[in-house]
Amino acid sequence: MKYFEDIKTGTRVELGSHTFEAEEIKRFARKYDPQVFHVDEEAAAKSHFGKLVASGWHTAAVGMRLTVDGTRRVNENQKTEIMKTGPSPGLRDLRWIKPVYVGDTISYATEIVELREVSRPGWGLMVTKVSGTNQHGELVYSAQGAVFVARRPQ
């Protein structure tokens, strides 16, 4: 088990990649973000995007999924829980830098950028920067999120 005291800024983890297919882009958007450029190829072709693009929330949500999976994978490899995390109070500087088009493969990574003491007993706050890069090596997404991490029991 790792605790807040054991983690270090600068640690970077590759989280794996995800390919955004048309059906999945439209299925997500019909539920949560039904703007025409996310749900309709023809309308998207006439929009400023020029073709169908994934909702930015879809790009972000996939990043969350890969973060959860990545943490679990590390846990299994180490046969121990890497750290106990609580809820997230929020995030900042979420940037959709370039559109995610149909068929794009986005590789996600996360890096610990800051460790902060908080008033909540037993917990510290870890700030991470998650990023997504497409198959052309272009950064398409980044965000800084915060999450509570358990401290070593006294």
Add this chain to the structure above:
Amino acid sequence: MARLYFEDFVVGHVAEYGDKLVTPEEIKEFASEFDPQPMHLDEEAAKKTMVGGLCASGWHTCCMMMRIVADGYLLNSSSMGAPGVDEIRWLAPVRPGDRLRVRTTILDLREPKSRPDFGFVRTKFEVLNTTGDVVMHSTTNMMMGRRTPRPVQA
């Protein structure tokens, strides 16, 4: 209702949209796909976590907010998406049975020099629950097409 363009947005304008019932099925469905952590997947397991019971993924709340805003006015606008979100704060858990509303406040309007066809509408979004508590807020620069392109200075 007339279609909304950049010219129609007024700094200081406040509006409220939506009445979205949050169901446990939707919380678990979103979490299964994008945020499979115990507090979002299983009532019993969630009781043992810091949040003390089943609650929606913060990303799910973002997506529900997006849908409320889309149905509220965005689908009837010249929205061109958004380049990002400055800040998202998750202030309180979103629980099954909550009814969510979104309050929007227009913070400022900006017209990029290089692009005469759209403007940025900086908007604060507050997600309110049944009892009127703000459970989440975020601030984002919405790109909104102009009804008529801005005259370019010679």
